[in-house]
Amino acid sequence: MGRTQLERKADTRERLVRAAAELFGSLGFHSVSTDAVAARADRTSGAVYAHFGSKQGLLLAVLEEWRSETAADAEVELDAATDLDARTEALWRTLSSRTGERGDAWLMLEMELWLHAARQPELRQLLAERYDEIRHEMAHAFEEWAATAGSSLASPPDEMSTLVLALLLGLGLQRRMEPESVSDELAGRGIRSLLGLGAG
Amino acid sequence: MGRTQLERKADTRERLVRAAAELFGSLGFHSVSTDAVAARADRTSGAVYAHFGSKQGLLLAVLEEWRSETAADAEVELDAATDLDARTEALWRTLSSRTGERGDAWLMLEMELWLHAARQPELRQLLAERYDEIRHEMAHAFEEWAATAGSSLASPPDEMSTLVLALLLGLGLQRRMEPESVSDELAGRGIRSLLGLGAG
DNA sequence: AGAGATATATAGCCTTGCCTATATATCCAG
DNA sequence: CTGGATATATAGGCAAGGCTATATATCTCT
Numbered sequence A, B: 001m002g003r004t005q006l007e008r009k010a011d012t013r014e015r016l017v018r019a020a021a022e023l024f025g026s027l028g029f030h031s032v033s034t035d036a037v038a039a040r041a042d043r044t045s046g047a048v049y050a051h052f053g054s055k056q057g058l059l060l061a062v063l064e065e066w067r068s069e070t071a072a073d074a075e076v077e078l079d080a081a082t083d084l085d086a087r088t089e090a091l092w093r094t095l096s097s098r099t100g101e102r103g104d105a106w107l108m109l110e111m112e113l114w115l116h117a118a119r120q121p122e123l124r125q126l127l128a129e130r131y132d133e134i135r136h137e138m139a140h141a142f143e144e145w146a147a148t149a150g151s152s153l154a155s156p157p158d159e160m161s162t163l164v165l166a167l168l169l170g171l172g173l174q175r176r177m178e179p180e181s182v183s184d185e186l187a188g189r190g191i192r193s194l195l196g197l198g199a200g
Numbered sequence C: 001a002g003a004g005a006t007a008t009a010t011a012g013c014c015t016t017g018c019c020t021a022t023a024t025a026t027c028c029a030g
Numbered sequence D: 001c002t003g004g005a006t007a008t009a010t011a012g013g014c015a016a017g018g019c020t021a022t023a024t025a026t027c028t029c030t
Helices: A005-027 A034-040 A045-052 A055-080 A084-101 A105-119 A121-149 A157-177 A184-194 B005-027 B034-040 B045-052 B055-080 B084-101 B105-119 B121-149 B157-177 B184-194
Strands: none
Touching: A005 A034, A005 A045, A005 A055, A005 A105, A034 A045, A034 A055, A045 A055, A055 A105, A055 A121, A084 A121, A084 A157, A084 A184, A105 A121, A105 A157, A105 B105, A105 B157, A121 A157, A121 B157, A157 A184, A157 B105, A157 B121, A157 B157, A157 B184, A184 B157, A184 B184, B005 B034, B005 B045, B005 B055, B005 B105, B034 B045, B034 B055, B045 B055, B055 B084, B055 B105, B055 B121, B084 B121, B084 B157, B084 B184, B105 B121, B105 B157, B121 B157, B157 B184
């Protein structure tokens, strides 16, 4: 094919990282061989080592990608919502709909990466940055909501977003074990409580 | 030694499960060999297979133990606290103090087991039951608090406990990546928000 | 005390999978 | 068009570790 070497390389790299993210999330890092990742990317393990040097290097690349990826996603969905209920619901759905859709890929990979980051200091920094970004996105959204509503926020927005992010993650964890225990309605109510908008 | 066979067996089993819990939590299931577990328990891998049949069987035993263990712990700490601030703080500390103390064993094992349960339906049930128990413990405590204070709860207690558990888990996750992002004070405020006691 | 049962230890087979060394395909420069 | 550079594929070495088969220690019961 008439593609430049840089294009070929970039394409392969992207395929490998995507394949790795899918497999690491669904099966776990240690249950996935480099050959399996390569096969899913229509490459061979040679390409993995040419690009990342080691399986660990591949994990690092996945985490780096993950670090910046989802913050943007959430922003899109949030901006689309209009009234408050729709907004809190959208917030929850950015997590829970993915949970249904892609075979739970989202939360599974999040937790897989969290565990690796918790065990390896050099990865921790990256995931910390990811959480920071997400919190800032959310904090920004909250400020806009308040401004639109003409009211002001009860607490500093980045503290609120820490709490809301925590709630979303924790509800996701419970929901994955027992879906009935976490209704959409309950999630929305929880978020509104944290935002200081009454539990009504 | 003059111990009965049942005692010997029970002792070995307990040692193995404890050792496995510690190692699986800190290093991860797949990074720990059966030999390593056995060595930590002052036994050999033969004992592991005599007791559990496989490494997977050992994981199952750890999860079964874990299922019932911590709910009781939390209850103790909660009953000791007197006023509301102390109570919410105790609630948070049951998670966060362990996070410091035992080298983060608690949260790490929790997440390790969550991932395995998320991937294996036969394990999921067990972790779901664990969460149920914890929620019920907490719900019970909330009802007592309300009764003591002479007030009634704004929402059904088991819904509140779902939200509070979610918050605690999520804050633990963030805290492990970036301790500064989750102060004790913030955690307490979040809990009180969810309990409908104002964000003050 | 001694035979049988039970609990744990020892030794090694065999698979898996990470990685390296090398070969081949694809592209770029002159 | 050709030689060098780059990107990917192929093949196999090598270690780790799960598991089994068997041996040994410990207990139980008469």
